[in-house]
Each structure stands twice: as C-alpha cells, then as structure tokens.
Amino acid sequence: MALAVHLKSASDLRGKGDRIARVTFRGLSFYSRVLESCEDEARFDEVFRWPIGSKVDGSEMLEIQVLNHSKVFTNRLIGTFRMVLQKVVEEGQLEVSDTLIDDNNAAIQTSVSIEIKYQTMDGSVKVWSDGEFLDIPEDCDGTFQFETESLLSGHSQGSGSKERSVLSAMKLGKTRMSKDDHKKGDDPAILETEDLDRKAMRLGRAIDPDNISLASVTAVTTNVSNKRSVKTRYQMESSSGKPVDYQISVNVIEARQLVGLNMDPVVCVEIGDEKKYTSMKESTNCPYYNEYFVFDFHVPPDVMFDKILKISVIHSKNLLRSGTLVGTFKLDVGTVYSQPDHQFYHKWAILSDHDDITAGCKGYVKCDIAVVGKGDNIKTPHKASETDEDDIEGNLLLPEGVPAERQWARFYVKIYRAEGLPKMNTSIMANMKKAFIGENKDLVDPYVQVQFAGQKGKTSVQKSSYEPIWNEHIVFTEMFPPLCKRMKVQIRDSDKVNDVAIGTHFIDLRKIANDGDKGFLPTLGPAWVNMYGSTRNYTLMDEHQDLNEGLGEGVSFRARLLVSVAVEILDTTSTEIVSSTEVKVEPVSNISESATGKVEEFFLFGAFLEATMIDRKIGDKPISFEVNNRCNYGNQLDGVSKPTGAKKKKKEGGTESEEDESELIQNSSDEEVEEDGDLVSVSSTPLLKPVITDRNYFHLPYFEKKPCIYIKSWWQDQRRRLYNSNIMDKIADKLEEGLNDVQEIIKTEKAFPERRLRGVLEELSIGCSRFVTLANKDQNQAGRTRLDRERLKSCMREMESMSQQAKTIRTQVKKKTVKDKLKLVLNFLQRLRFLADEPQHSIPDVFIWMLSNNKRIAYARIPSKDILHSIVDEEMGKDCGKVNAVFLRLPGKKGFGPAGWTVQAKMEMYLWLGLSKQRKDFLNGLPCGFEENRAVKGVGLQSVPPISLSYNMKQVFQLRAHMYQARSLFAADSSGLSDPFARVFFSTHSQVTEVLNETLCPTWDQLLVFDNVELYGEAAELRDDPPIIVIEFYDQDTVGKAEYIGRTFAKPITKMIDEHYGPPRFPPQLEYYQVYRGSSLAGDLLAAFELLQIGPAGQAELPPIDGPTDSERGPILPVPLGIRPVLSKYRIEVLFWGLRDLKRVNLAQVDRPRVDIECAGKGVQSSLIQNYKKNPNFSTLVKWFEVDLPENELLHPPLNIRVVDCRAFGRYTLVGSHAVTSLRKFIYSPPDKNAINNWAHAGTHRNTLAVGTSRSLSHSYTPSRPSGDIIVNMSPEPNVKKMETVVKLDAVSQETSLSTFIDVMYNKELESEFDNFEDWLHTFNLYRGKAGDDDDTSLTDDDRVVGRYKGSICMYKLPLSEEISRDAGFDPNMGMFQNIPHNDPINVLVRVFVVRATDLHPADINGKADPYIVIKLGKTELKDKENYISKQLNPVFGKSFDIQATFPMESMLTVSVYDWDLVGTDDLIGETKIDLENRFYSKHRATCGMASTYSIHGYNVWRDPQKPTQILAKLCKEGKLDGPHYGPGGRVKVVNRIFMGPTVIEDENGLKKQTDEHLALTVLNHWEDIPKAGCKLVREHVEIRPLLNPEKPGIEQGRIEMWVDMFPMDMPAPGPAIDISPRKPKRYELRVIIWNTDEVILEDDDYFTGEKSKKMSDIYVRGWLKGQQEDKQDTDVHYHSLTGEGNFNWRFLFPFDYLLAEEKIVISKKESMFSWDETEYKIPARLTLQVWDADHFSADDFLGAIELDLNRFPRGAKTAKQCSIDMVQNEQELPTISIFKQKRVKGWWPFVACDENDEMELRGKVEAELHLITAEEAEKNPVGLGRSEPDPLEKPNRPDTSLVWFLNPLKSIRYFIWHNYRWLILKSLAALLLLLLLGLFLYSIPGYLVKKMLGA
Secondary structure (H helix, E strand, O other): OEEEEEEEEEEOOOOOEEEEEEEEEOOEEEEOOOEEEEOOOEEEEEEEEEEOOOOOOOOOEEEEEEEEOOOOOOOEEEEEEEEEOHHHHHHOEEEEEEEEEOOOOOEEEEEEEEEEEEEOOOOOOOOOOHHHOOOOOOOOOOOOOOHHHHOOOOOOOOOOOOOOOHHHHHOOOOEOOOHHHHHOOOOOOOEOOOOOOOOOOOOOOOOOHHHOOOOOOOOEOOOHHHHHHHHHHOOOOOOOOOOEEEEEEEEEEEEEOOOOOOOOEEEEEEEOOEEEEOOOOOOOOOOEEEEEEEEEEEEOHHHHHHOEEEEEEEEOOOOOOOOEEEEEEEEEHHHHHOOHHHEEEEEEEEEEOOOOOOOOOOEEEEEEEEEEEOOOOOOOOOOOOHHHHHOOHHHEOOOOOOOOOOEEEEEEEEEEEEEOOOOOOOOHHHHHHHHHHOOOOOOOOEEEEEEEOOEEEEOOOOOOOOOOEEEEEEEEEEEEOOOOOEEEEEEEEOOOOOOEEEEEEEEEOOOOOEOOOOOEOOEEEEEEEEEEEOOOOOOOOOOOHHHHOOOOOOOEEEEEEEEEEEEEEOOOOOOOOOOOOOOEEEEOOOOOHHHHOOEEEEEEEEEEEEEEEEEHHHOOOOEEEEEEOOOOOOOOOOOOOOOOOHHHHHHOOOOOOOOOOOOOOOOHHHOOEOOOOOEOOEOEOOOEOOEEOOOOEEEEOOOOEEEEEEEEEEEEOOHHHHHHHHHHHHHHHHHHHHHHHHHHHHHOOOOOHHHHHHHHHHHHHHHHHHHHHHHOOOOOOOOOOHHHHHHHHHHHHHHHHHHHHHHHHHHHOOOOOHHHHHHHHHHHHHHHHHHHOOOOOOOOOEEEEEEEOOEEEEEEEEOHHHHEOOOEHHHOOOOEOEEEEEEEEOOHHHHOHHHHHOOOEEEEEEEEEEEHHHHHHOOOOOOOOEEEEOOOOOOOOOOOOOOEEEEOOEEEEEEEEEEEEEEOOOOOOOOOOOOEEEEEEEOOEEEEOOOOOOOOOOEEEEEEEEEEEEEEOOHHHHHHOOOOEEEEEEEOOOOOOOEEEEEEEEOOEEEOOOOOOOOOOOOOOOEEEEEEEOOEEEEEEEEEEEEEEOEOOEHHHOOOOOOOOOHHHOOOEOOOOOOOOOEEEEEEEEEEEEEEOOOOEOOEOOOOEEEEEEEOOEEEEOOOOOOOOOOOEOOOOEEEEEEEEEOOHHHOOOEEEEEEEEOHHHOEEEEEEEEEOOOHHHEOOOOOHHHHHOHHHHHHOOOOOOOOOOOOOOOOEEEOOOOOOEEEOOOOOOOOOOOOOOOOOOOOOOOOOHHHOOOEEEOOOHHHHOHHHOOOOEEEEEEOOOOOOOOOOOOOHHHHEEEEEEEEEEEEEOOOOOHHHHOOOOOHHHOOOOOOOOOOOEEEEEEEEEEEEEOOOOOOOOOOOOEEEEEEEOOEEEEOHHHOOOOOOOOEEEEEEEEEEEEOOOOEEEEEEEEOOOOOOOEEEEEEEEEHHHHHHOOOOOOOOEOOOOOOOOOOOOOOOOOHHHHHHHHHHHOOOOOOEEEOOOEEEEOOEEEEOOOEEEOOOOOEEEOOHHHHHHHHHOHHHOOOOOOOOOEOEEEEEEOEOOOOOOOOOOEEEEEEEEEEOOOOOOOOOOOOOOOOOEEEEEEEEEEEEEOOOOOEEOOOOOOOOOEEEEEEEEEEEOOOHHHOEEOOOEEEEOOOOEEEEEEEEEEEEEEOOOOEEEEEEOOOOOOOOOEEEEEEOEEEEEEEEOOOOOOOEEEEEEEEEOOOEEOOEOOOOOOOOHHHHOOOOOOEEOHHHHOEEEEEEEEEEEOOOOOEEEEEEEEEEEEEEEHHHHHHOOOOOEOOOOOOOOOOOOOOOOOOOOOOHHHHHHHHHHHHHHHHHHHHHHHHHHHHHHHHHHHHHHHHHHHHHHOO
C-alpha cells in the first residue's frame, strides 16, 4: 500500500524569496527542495511517496505547508493547505488546486496545486520497491501501534549513528539485515522535528496538539544526537577511588524501653574504627541525652558508603569497667546517604542483642543521622509534634519499604573454587627456595575473606595453589532485610608478614533480591565472579594495590571465583536454634562441573584501523597493542598457558585445564597451526615506530595495512544474561537520548517539547513490550541459577509495568505538564539502568593494553557484553561488529588528576566476540574494500582469521572545522584568564586555531580546512558513521609548554559526491559542545564540522568557501557566511554602580580603579574612581555602546568585565575579571500593551528593570466593577512555617514566644528567596588567579574572588520604539535605568538580631563548644565574648546588636560564631556573610520586614519608623501608580485594585481610633498583585543561614537563626530594639506524696519460719526528676510486708526550673570537678518512681518502676483494683493529663519491670499525689520533707509486723512467734511438763519403793 503526492506548484506568492514546501501525512513530513529567489510562483514539481502499513482511513488528513526558507533562522510559514482523504480513498486518484489558510485560519490568496494517488494492496497504481515497505513485527498485538510504525522506511539510517530509527529498531527479533539491504531506495527523507501532527483528524476539526508525538528519527537535520552520544561516552578520567570529604553528624536524643533493671546506660556511636560515647545517665530505662557527635572522613565514596555505623547501648560503663552491652543497631553509611536529604531525622533505632537472637527488641534509641559530602545542603525537616515523634512504631530508623518487624536470617556465602590466580608471591624467601632447591611449587597461598555488616569470615588457606578448591561456606547471622547494601568478597594471599589482596568483588544485595510482593530473598549462583585489579606481572611493591582492594577501576583480570549466596529466615522461637551471631565457617559438598553452564569455545577478533594521539612521552620507541580477556587468553607479558586439555574435557562438560607456563608468544607472525587444525591465538600487533602528528602527539602509520588480533578462549556459555542486559541497555540508551532531546528542546526554548516526549514514551513502551517477548528464550539452558529465573521474572514484570506506565503517561503529557512528566520518566531511566546491571558474571571484560619497551603504558577496558555477537539485533552488544573510537588511559592512581586527562592514545577499533561456531560473520561490520592477509597460506584454511587487512578502497575527504567561539574556559593563568587556542584532531591530522590573549571566552571565528583526509571503507558507511573529531584546548604560555585546559568530541556532518550541498543538512549549523576537564565541565565550544567527499574532479567540485576575506588576519580563514550567525545591531547600556572588597594586587592597594566592559570586540569604560578608600562608587552611572550581535540569542557572545587599577605614569594593572556567559536575562523586551490590562501576566516579561517576579497568584480576584476594578479577596495567608524558638519579647509578656510576631520562617538565606535581591542591582564576582581543580581542595573558587563589581546591563535591539522615551519624567542620561536611587554615601543604622545557632560543629575535645557571637561590618567589630554559652552545640543567644555604618564603604556584614577557649586563641566555628547594600536598595524593601498586623503598643508594636500609609504613598509615587485612594467602608483603591480591611485601632488605654494604617498594610502585604510596579515585599521573618568555615569549604558547620533591620539615619529614628533574650525558666516545686503501695512483689523468704512458700519484702519507694538523679529521695522502709502492701505517708519535694514553651526542665551544673563553669541542660520533665526491697547485708533489690512524663501521663486509677499494667502498655490510647494544667492529681499507678523474656510485667502499685506549685507559692506555704514540719503528714497506720527485729526483739517475738505458733508453743509446753513429770516420777520411784519395802 502506498500514497503518492505530486506537488506541482504554489502561485500568487507575495514578495521575492527562497521557498520550501513541507508535505505531512500521518505525522511524517517530507521537505521539497529549496527554490531560490522565487517571485509570485514556485514550481516544485516533486513527488513524495509514503509506504503504508495500514489502510488509509477516509477521515485522515494530508497537510501541505509553504514556507519562506531561511538559512539561519527557522522557516517562516506563508500558509497551510489541509485536505481530508475521503475522496482519494474512494477514487484512488485526485487532482486539486486550492487556496491556503494562514495561522488564524483565514484564507489567503496563495494557492497550491497537487495530484494525489493512493494504491491499495491489489497494486492498481504502481509497484513499490521492497526497501520502502516497513517490516512490522508479526507478534505485535496491534493494540499499541503508533502511527509512526506505519511510516518510517527501513533505510532511514542516521547521519551520525548506526542505530536505526524507532521503527526499524523495533523490528526486533528478526535476523539482522545484510549490508546490501541498507542500500536500496533513495536518499533518506529528511524528517522534520518540529511539527509532526500525528493524530488523524476528523472532518473539519482542528488538530488535537495533545496527541502528536515525535519519534527519534536519526536523520533529523541537526546532529544533536551525535554530539551527545559522543560527549557522554568518552569521559577520560575515572573518578572512582578518589578520596572526598565527608562529615557524618549523629545526634543521640534519648533512649526508651531499654531492657534491664535499674540501668546506668551510655550510648556508643561507632563508625569504622572511631567511637564516641554519651555521658552516663543513672538509674533509668529511658535516659535523655541530646548529645551531638561529628565524624570527619577523607576517603573514596565507595569506602565511605561501606562503613558500618553502629549505635550501641552499654550498661554501667566506667573507667574501670567496660560495661555490659544491652543491644546494638547497625546500618551502613550508604543507606543514610541514599535517604532524602541524606539524613534520618528524629527516628528510633531498634536495638537487638547480637549474642542472643532469640531475644526480642532490647530498646529504642532516638537519633538524627546525617551524611554530608562537599556541596551537599542539609535541610532541617519540618518538626513533627512531640506526640507524633513519641509514636515509636511509626518513626523507626529504617529506610522506606523495610518492614518494622525485621527477622533474623542466616546468610550463607559458599566458596567453591578459584581459577586463574596471577603468578605472584609476596615472600622473597620463596624465590630463594626456588633458586636453590629447585622446588617449583605455586607460590601463592590463597584464602577467601568475606566482609558483611561489620563482620568478617575467612575460609581455610589452600597452600601453594593457583587453582585452589575450598568447598566451604561462611555463615553470617544478621537481621533481614539487612541495612548494609554490599558484601565484600576478597581473595587474599596468606603471608606470615602481611596478607595481600589478590582481587575483590562486591555483591550488591539489592541486585540479587527483590523486595516486591512477588519478590525473592537474596540468592546468587553458583556462578563465577570475575575479579579485576592491578596488572598481573608480579612486582615487590605493587603500585596499583588499591585496585586489588576494590578501589577504582581494575586494569586487568586477576582471578575468578565460584561462589553462591543464599539466605534463610530463622524461626527464633524454635528450640534448636543457635542464638549467637558469630561467623561460622563450615565445609560444603562439591558442586558438579556442569552446574555453572556448558563450556563453549569463544572467539574474539579485533582490528586496529587507526592509532593516533599517542602521547609524545612514549612516541620515540616502537609500540605494540595487546588484547586479552584473561590471564591465559591473550596476555603476552605474563605468560600464556595453552589449554591443551580443553578439548578432551569439553566433551565431559568440564572447564578447561591450564598447564604450566609455556613459552611466550613473542610476535603475532609466529602463528602456527596445531596438528588437529586448531589455531593458536594472536593477541598482539607487531611493533611499529610512531610518526609525529604535531608537537604533542604521534600516530602509528596504519594506512593501507591494518593489523588484527584474535583469541580463542573457553567459558561457560551464559550469554543469555548478557543478551538480556544488552536489550535493556539499548532501551535505556534510546530513552536517555530521547530525554536529552527533550531537555535540549526545553533549554533552547524550541517549540513542542511535549511531542518529542510522547515519542520517547512510545519508543519506551514498544521496547519494553519487545523485551518480554525476546528475553523469555533459552529457558532450559545449562547452568541457569535460581537468580537467573527470578531475575527474569521480575525484569519481565517490571518491563511490562513500565510499558503500561509509559502508555498512561503518554496520554497525560501536555504542554504544561511536560517538565513534571520528564522527572517521572527520568526515574524509568534509573530503573532500567539498575535492571540492566547483571550481578552474575560470565565472560570477563576485554582489556586493550599499549606496550612500549616491554612495559604496560595505558589501557582501555571494554565490557564483554558490549562486543558480544547475537543473531538478534537487540541482543547484540552496542559495539559489536562496529568501528569505535577507544581512548587509552593511565592505570590506577596515575590516572587521577591532570595526568589522567591527557589522552595516551586514541584507537579506531573493530571488535567482535562470539561463539567460535558462529564466527563466519565476524568480518561483516568492517568497512568494505579490504583483502585478508593470513599468516599461513595453504589449502582448507579459509577458517583461519586474518592477521592483517589490506585496504584498496579509500575515500578522500576535506574536513572543514568552523571554530566560532568558546566560553567559560578554565582560568589557567595567575591573572585569572587564559591565552586559549584549540587543537583539532581528525584521523592522523591536526590543526590549531590562533592564540587569543587574556580571555576565557575566545571568539576565534576561524575555519580550519583539513585537505586530503584519507578514510578507508565504503562511502555510505562513512556518511552514516564518520570518525569522531577530538578538540583539545590549551593555554599558551610564554615559557614552557602549553597547558591543557579541556577537551570535547564531535562528529561531522558528511556530504558525499552525489549529494546536493544545500538545506536542510547543509550548510551545517553552529552548535554548542560541552568541554570537559577531567570529569568536570570546563566550558562550551560553539562550532560546526562538515566532512566533504572529494571526487575524481578534485577540490574544484567542493562548495566554495564564501566568507569575507580578511586581509588583516592573513592566511586565517573566517567562518563562512552561511554558517556564521546573522548579526543585528544591539545597544548595550551599562549601569556602573561601584566596586567592593577589592584585594591588593602585587601587595599594593587598589586606589584608582576603572571598569572596562567588552562584548564582541566593542566596549565602554567606566569613569575613574578617584579614591577607592573614600568612595568606591562611580560618578557617572550609565554609559552605552552599540555592537553587532547574532540574532539567535543562544549564540550571543559573553560579555567581559575587567577591573584595572590606574597607576602613576600611565601604568595599568589588571585587578580581576568576570565573564557574563549568558546575556539572556539582561535583554530588555518592551512591555506588551495588552498585558497591562491582563495584569496577571504583568511580571512575566524578561525585563530586569520592570520590577516584579513572575509568580502565579494565589488569591482569587472577582471582577465586579463595571469600571474594570478588581476586588481582591483577602484569602488566609498560605501556611508558612511558624517559628518555634525560645525567645521572650519584653518583661511585660513573659509568655509570648517569638512566633507570635514572626510571620515567616525561611529555612534558608533571605537572598535565595528573593533572587539575591538583584532586581536591578547585580553583583559580579571578580576573579584572579589560576582556577583550582576538583581534587585540589586547597583552592576553591571563593579563594580566587578578589572583589565584586556592582552594576547592571540592559541590551536591546535597535531601533527601539519611541514610546518608552515619551514617558513623563524620562531621563535620557539614564537610558533604561530610570527611577534608580543616587549612589552617594548614606548613613544607616544596622540592627542585627541573632536568635540561636543549631548543630554547631564541635570545637573542643569533649565533643562540645563554648560559642559566642562576633559581628563585623566595615571596621566595626562587636565581640560578645563575655556572654559565651558553655558546652553547647545548640546555643540560644537571643541578642540584638546596633551598628552605625556608611554605605557603600561598609556594606558586607559578617556574623561569626567563635568557640571560647580558656587557653590559646578562640577558634572560628563558622560564619555567614550578608550583602546589606543590595538589600537596602532592593525594591523588595528588605530594610525592615513588613508585619502582618499593625499595632501601636504591646509586644507586636510596629517597628518601622515609617507607617504603612507613608510606605504605600511612597511606593505608589515611585511606581507612578494611581492611588492610594481611601474610601468609605474600609476600602482602598490602588490602580484598579480595591482592597478591604479594618479601619479602627486600639491604643494602650483601650480607646478606639480611626486609622487607614490597616488598609495600607493590607495593600503592602499583597503588593505583588499590583500591576506593573508590584513585587513581593519582605515580610517580618527569621532566616536560617548556614555557617561555613573557609578551612572546610562547602560543608556546613551549623546554622544560625537571625534577621537584620536597617534604618536610614536621615529618617526618623526607630524605637528601641525589641528584646529577644532567651526566656528565663520559671521556678516550680513538685510535691509528691507517696501514700501507699499494694501488690508489690515479694522477693525474700520469710526467715523466721524458713518456709519457702511464704515471701515478704521490706518495701521503700525512691523518686527523682529526670536529670536530677543525685537529688533522689527515698521513703522510710515498710518492713516485712507479707501482702505487698506498704504504708508510707511520705512527702518528696522536687524544686526545678522549667521552660513552659519548650516543655523542658533547665538544669545548670558542672560536668565534672575539673569543669571551669556550669553547663546548661534542657531535659524533658519526667518523674521517676521506683519500688525497692531493702536488704541489710547485701545490695537492695530493684522491684519495679514507673516514669511519668509530667506533660502527658495517664490519669491515676481511683482504686488499687482498677490500676493495671495497661496504663503503661497502652499509654498511647489512654487519655493523658498534664501536671502543669491540672496542678494537683492523686491516684494509683502501676510499677513495671521486664521479666526474663523481656516482657513487661506488673511489679506493684503505688498510690501517690502530685502537687505542682510555683516557687512563690511554695515560699508562702512551706511543707516539710518526709513527715517533718511544717505541715507534717501523720504517721502511717502500719501493721505491728512492720518493724526491725534486732531493734525490738521482744516485740518481734510477740508478733512473729506468738501470733503464728502459739498453739504449737502451748502444746510443746504441755508435752514438756508431762515429760518433766515422767522424769521426776522415774527419778523418785526407786527410793520410794525401797522406803516402802523397808518400811521406813
């Protein structure tokens, strides 16, 4: 199917000009050729054809636009013809002639005549060639086919990259086209980027612009995409491994619910090896610390983020005891850094016991953790209320997405075996041994060390083995999910002296797990991981040892290790579980050979097409290149082992064996063929001596003959992993390119960025859907691990969801939402990059080394996936089978800093890696026209790869480099400027521009012509993918060699002989290329590059170089006319205000400075300042000059500002300079007449002089007056953060906080809120001295600032409309700078209010500081040293300082915080600088903040000497506004706005008066809503400014809360400064009466009876207020309580100082006996009550406790029965009371403690009464302590048993013995009497019997 349109002509055109037509159908535009100098008729006579994939709908639209063509600017539309194709569809052919319509849809005279043919599938019109049909994938489901798909023809190849356009790129899954397929069809159509109207239109309806998308068509007129891909790809310097400054601050606030009885807890914060401790808090389970610690580090980012941060709580640690560990919490620093704002704020860390994992939570620590790198800003988050933060479960210190209930898990890291260890040995003895005894053992003793979450595990050491087998697993026990992201696996060589790392690999747990609903636990392998590091040749001192430790990019393969990782979640309730977390190492069974995949033979082929830019240091010796991808495969210097056993073993499915070292292959030509016809690898090129290119670089003469290398190697076939990565990488690359396009369109303010974004989303959606179909192959391949399967599932899910989201977002992209949606899509890019990174390795990366003098000089590392071959296009590596530029760089630390910026060599290389059996295609991508040279001639050796290629087909070109200008280059000289020139390299040629002296923004305007550049290969390929151009910039020095200052890359636009040199591709347009110096940006180059083929007729055929012949510049050619920008006349007016803070030049002070302004060769000089010290302002304010500038604003040259000091005898000295790189903000655009009425847009003009900020208006306006007046409804103010600070205002109102009168709290400097107050007066920093580099921390940009120039610039195109100068009062001398105040010196009273400082950096050894304020303005310095605040990092100053100053001499205010030291000088903690002059003169009126209400008395009294009515009248007069008119009913009118407000005010006596002040203030508070002159006025505010220290540039040292008022001395004097001194705490007394206890648990056995069943306790109660443990008070003892009941009637008295606003108790005490003075602490008001069991001969036993927060504690129960443990456990849900409101409360509260299982249990109940009174009341009604006078409590009615037995033994016997045992005693006594009687009877009976018998 096809549609053909024959565009015949356009007639009745107006005027004379170049015409071009654009024909659009289904969003695809074709351009006609340009008809030059047409008058009324343009005969185009051209046929445009569209091959179509789907039938044309009768309602679809054809559009033809006729345009006036311009070579420089965008084409201007004459008219448009649109036609519905219904008739064409019915008849198949139609001739039409019709008029055009203009932009407003009005018909114009011009008409167009066309003929249209439509051919359906039956071929009724004509036959189309195959090449013009689009290949649509069969498996597309049809639901989501964009119109683009049916349009782009398969041959539209890019003019700068071989990637195909959207559709051909989506023709995925098919085998690749052969080369010839590309050559069918005509030249590619040029696709227009601006206006692809994609959506079909219904009859008579206008286009719906919200549905048009723009695909990425690589044949677009500009070469933006080439420029970008070139730019980002060749970053020379590797920044990884470079140390950076970090500061970690940890604020430990408090701990809660610590498990243990009556503890004395200390918190330890540990990062790496550094530990810091808080103070110890006695006898509490919920200590309050509020202690701040700072750790400073200077390490590489990877090392920093892997450090473990550990927070532990230790019980009763002191000098002699280490204490017992309660619990720890650990996470890595990287987790903190990845949080929003790099911090956790007010979060609770859960403590767990690492010795007993069955135990639960051991408590919580509340803390703030922040990680600050250089340049990071820490934002203080919005403070939640106390109650929110007390919700521990809702504020846990865990990253988002991590569950609160983390479980314990075992991490099993299995280490099986390693291969390919380098031949190394660290002991010299071993070499001796080898030499003397001849022992030839492997000289390495490897073991594996795994580090994870702060723990280390090691395998056993395998003695003397290069192929060690361990079969062991290391088991870590850690919480899951762990808060440590990476696991470090290292192979180390065991040595008696010092173990050395052989190689390191990091396993990122995020990449081997998925935490989603369908996620999986971390799993890896069994898979081989490749380790990279230093070069393999052994030296005693390895200079690149850091690389083996995992720092920086490895430069060589070191070893590969077979590992697997598995995780098992533990069931901590089971009984068999081992509760310790110690690392264990256990043996595991061996793994089968095939488990990691089938071993295949791989083939790597490389061809060196070009080697240029070889550093001259190595250019004098022969050079060869070596390619290797493993120790034995291709590594020349370090020995090669032939895998002879590989064949045999391969059949068994095993890996290859490596024999002992064989002889080195010294040269590639020694290739031999083995008996079985197998080929040996050739891994290096022959030695060749370089040839000089220019002064800096050499090149190798690889002209007709290009050397090749090839290597065979054997690896497990895991290509599927790399294929999936490649598909995702390609989708991500395409997405990135598209997003860069969108950003470029937005940045350059071109039309329709939303259309391009829709196209990007379409491509993304198609790509993601395509991944799902492609990735699901090879499912049953050998060696697929669980991670492979799970990753595939999760990737497919992600890609499907991404595809759906992209569709959804595409429909939501509108002009207004494009920036928001762009941010969303950037997240897709990050997700894709994350998914594409494959954690399981397969084939090691390929290294290319340059060898000279048998030494390794420089390298490039190429990921194997980038050059991996596949028959499916998307799975192919992006560089496979393509010629690519490869830059070699120095290895390791040598590559840091300036040394690493020089290119060591630039290669044009062709690489191909694939299975040996697929290698028939390996030469397919090479440029055509070569013959293969093989080493061995013979029969049947067609399969042997060539060792070199001979090219017989070469193309000759001319390169034209149009070097127009550069800007913002690096300052390389001490003057702060450079003498730059550019050197352009292309192939083996190089040329330089001229040197321009003393500038950072050179305009060379120079054409460099490279003649007879020979490029090898086929013409069409060179057209589509020409070699890259390298442009280097140097600073010319009179002595020594030129200094390198930056580099950029470009690709030329290529024209072949048969192409027409004309629009739209030629002449090329100037474009900006970003210049890099190392990894940092160092300016921009504006240039264009074209590559023109020279045909048989020679250079005569080339387009002529038409440019002005500049006789003055001699042989230097300027940039030709068609390319150089079109110029217009501009006038630049300069406002010269003054110079500030000029530093000395060559030790001499600057006395008579002058400013020179220069732009594009023209300029103006200021008047001379006669005496800089007396008055640094200029006498003549405005001067102007005229200059020719490009019409395109983006091409405007920079404007240079230079300050010179005029010395005696006509000498001039440069003081400093500044380059204004972008003049756009200074361009004056006259106000639009319509916009005056449509006043909502009044501020949006780019007009720096019309005051006003473009801001969307938040108030509602109701046009209700017929006169056009607008009533402004005063909606409530937007909710601004109120101040929560600690300030009292005056003695009258103690309770008012500052928040009652401060309107706005700015969380940053006021300047950032009001655009630096540069509404008309701009500040330009003047620089001198050489710029510092990124890694040069000693030199920052601030150090180069030598002063500031104040002034402004206004530029406009001439002629300007005269209406401006007709305004009344227009002063022609002031030009555009009307109504500007005079710049004579003025006296000002400056009043500085400093509220407080927060998070100061500790300055003393004890981790604290003694801060005080120093204020400096001009020569005045106020030191508040005597009022330093002891040992505080969050001091509240509450001070105001008055200084009289004279502007402009004294205008820079410095507020510093110093640390007071008893001995030695005081240290600066940090300072902030404020430019008062800009504030003073700003139209935002920053002199004195505008209050929201007007009062004439009280704490909120109006502070400004001028009343609101006076201020309003002045503003109206200055802005030439009509008003203010005060009317009846509380109304005021300004211009056409009517405001309403109150008109009555109360004085001190309560009398009401009429006033207009409220009304005026209402207008002032809405001044930004006033048309023309309105702008936002500064409100009453407090600003929070960061404190910086010059010694630690870029890292905040704390923050200061302050504000500044300024009052001119010629105005009425202001009132006295308001008092903001800190609130004094109020003195209170808390009286606690302990009445009774009940159900207290009984600890002791009853020692009278010895019965175990009977328990008793000797109870007493202890109490104290938190922070006053030393003042703890005890009741007397209730002895021998058998029921747990105790009766006390005992009173505690706790006097304390309390800050009501902060709800904190204030305590001042000396920290230790050595402290110089008292330190103030603020602690929450908490009462602790404990119940104890008294013991006489051992320590008392702690029974239970309760802590009551006096501001919110549960109401006591009325009876002991109602009192339960729920009052503590469910505290959140129960209603609470505050003693400060209730004053008196009585009730029962529970005593609790933890049992053995760490669960809360009830340990007793206490009946207490709390009574709070002020100190005054306490004095009036004194009471006694305990039961003493005055007001004594009655003695408790205790049972008689409650006494001490050894004091009252008789009473004890009576109570304890008689009461319990009286029956026993009575029975015993009776029995005793009976026994006595019996004894007496027995004793007396014999005598009695004798008497009887004898009858005595």
